[in-house]
Amino acid sequence: MAETISIALKVNGSELAAAVEPRRSLVDFLRHDLGLVGTHVGCEHGVCGACTVMLDGRTVRSCLLFAAQADGADVTTIEGIGTDEALHPLQQAFQKHHALQCGFCTPGMILAALELLRDNPDPTEEEIRVGLGGNLCMCTGYVNIVRAVRAAVSNGNSR
């Protein structure tokens, strides 16, 4: 079988090591090798944002990165944000404002919104719309997503 590359990285706070095929994408590595299926694959060409994860504090398209490129990195996926029992305040705002329907874009949207609010803690509606402009949602028309992000801002607990 194909040669492999050894990588070591941190995922949701846990250190781990793995041997990956050179062509293994980061999203396939997260989903199929680590079982972190909360990160979704929507287009595999970097447009839809469903596969958005944090890599060293910046959002990336995990479909456009190889797992090997994450060697030494600190990766955060949706599984590292909140749990069913203890939702992150932004996740609470999404639920309260019906900001999701099928939920397939939601993990990527949450990560993109967290980055937006970290970099701009009090965005205008326009800034939210532009800031989330790299993530497609096919269900909501974005109205309630924008509403939820604004609500998280006004509650002052967006972090």
Next chain:
Amino acid sequence: MSANQKWVGQALERVEDPRLLTRGGHFIDDLTLPGAAHAAYLRSPHARARIRHIDFSRALQHPGVYAVITGEDVAQSTRPQRGRVPLANSPRVYAVAYEQVRYVGEPVVGIAAIDRATAEDAAELVHVEYEPLPAVVDPEQALEPDAPLVFEEIGSNILWHNTFPYGEVEAAFAHADLVVDERVTIHRYCSTPLETFGVMVQYEPAPHSFTIWGHTQQPAQDLHVVAAAFGVSPGQIRLIVPPMGGSFGNKVRPLFIIAAALLARKAGRPVKWIEDRRENLLALGHAADGIMEMSAAVKADGTVLAIKFRNIENEGAGIDFAGRHNLLMLSNIANCYRLQAISYEGYSVVTNRCPVVANRGIGKPFMCFAVERMMDAVARALNQDRAEIRFRNFIQPHEFPYDTPSGQTYDSGDYPEMLRKALALADYDSLRREQAQGRKEGRLLGIGIATAVEPGGSNLAYGMLISGPSQLLSGQGEAARVRLETDGTATVFTGGLDSGQGHATALAQIVADEIGLNVRQVRVATTFDSASHPYVMTSGVYSNKFHGHDTVAAIGAARKVREKLLRRAAAQLEANADDLELGDGRISVRGAPDKGVTIAQVASRAYWSLADEQPDGEPGLEALHYYSNPLAKRPDDKKRVRVQLGFASAAHVAVVEVDPETFEIKVLRYLVIHDCGRQINPGIVEGQVHGAVAHGIAAALFEEFVYDEDGQLLTTSFMDYLKPTAADLPAIEVDRLETPSPLTLLGTKGVGEGGAVVAPAAVASAVEDALAPLGIRIAALPIVPSRLWEVAAAGLKRYENARK
């Protein structure tokens, strides 16, 4: 009415959300089986070609490859598809191209391998020798006598054609002061759920059975399609449909399930196939493109007496939806208007494009666009305001229930109030002043209006207008089972599916009210499993049917359980069942609240204490209810049929600005007043309106599958097929009117499709209004700045699709 409406009507947070917000894990690609192989398909690069030879020997020898299938295997092992509504003269269609390819992207060879990448590697080792043939892409050209035939065996490219004269059409035209003609077209687009199509199949040779995890919107029908293809009993197929990441009418391709099942049988191990986005855009299916010619008989005061329609629906190279966009348009052909007579002529034409599927509203967005364009044209011809022409022609509130010429029964509504409210919300008069002032400054501001019915719940007997009265499939209904668990909670199983509409939350609200439980004590088994979930052949999630079918089936089952519960409690309490009260998980004797038992106590005994005397003659506390909508009758001898069964409505106002130099179109405001009767969960309803409107705006301004004249699809990624982002769409403003339906148990009407039906018409109206100083009429979708610029630069007065 329900016994106790405590939960229905509340904008509760959804029970689905915590999981979706934190980890998901239930979508098809999240599931796997030990030893599962992964499939990939080699697809046709030609729109039409004869397959001369396929050499897959190198692929089969490639390490990690388990099985290869071609059209030969499929034709030997499965029966051809006949279509959900069987055609008298049906072409032979298989899961993988057999002898010929008929559209770019059609599967030609299927490969199962140890992983997807290996299967794709192997696909590159297959050599297919094609003999390219001339293709036909344009539906009007397909009708010409010397056109290439997509399916040679049926002798023409017409799959279906029929005429529907309703009322005294010619008399209406004889009385008309004015006749207004219009020709409008709609393009190919698709709602493209973010999760693509997926399927996983496990085959057991000994009992010759298949377990299928896969996507569908009509699980019972697709289970039967697969059973028929393999010539096995429906009981030999177990179909499991996990929650879907959107579907919008698109995930209705049982051929893809059949191909995966054949691969699994041949590979001797489970096979999983997850469509990639390119495959999704190429081959999952598109909304039909169409060409509509209309003629309206109009009185001088603006009263529209009658409209004649002639529609050509382009099916692409598929048969499964033949005639169905056409016939579903009979549901909204009168729209909100009091037309005396209507004639409709419909063609279903095949071409070498991707087969069509149902897409949010199936056919109705085009019919709404056509009728609303006509109303705007009539307003212009008479120099009347666009709102005024609609007020003049509305069906009036006192006329409900109202029977339209095509046989629809509109249940309730108040169209004049709906439009008044929309105009007030938009502040129409000041918008008109702003527009007039803007025009003086060279700004192109436009205000568009569309008013529409939003049909819900299809009566599948309409298929008899295609296949004749012997068709088995008819009506509309749903099945539900409610089980009280030993802890006093309830579990609901239906034939419905989850693709994001929050049905689990809505059903929990309904059932909690019926049985006197807290909404958190009701769970809905959202992963459909044919081994556990009841179904009828109309089951599923489509056609806005939930409001009056899934709900009624669940209420029926809940009421039966409630009766059993009360009989059991009466026996336990030694009281009369009529004297009992039910609420908050407890049953007590009226007037003696201390004398009571909990539901859990009664339910426990129903399952544990089989030595007890059984008040129902049997243990257990579970009930099944099958519901069939009594409105859903067969077509009559005048071809009238209630194609759809409930009629929500909406008024949309779009405000746009067109850049006079670049012709870039910006939607400044978008307002909706909608009326879907009583709302089970207003939070969910509002989200459905937002999402559907976004689909409609996107269809009008962004999305288009573009084919060249050879039938090559030029838009096969989200770089080329444009989906709107948050930055591209306005903050959609929504308010409601509520005229409860007298025809459903809860007064509900459908809501999911409506916005997508109406928005293209409103946007077109707004852009045309903005361009009024240039006199350009909008007769085609989508409205693309570059093409608009070309039309204006050439001094043309109509924006229409260039004929190929």
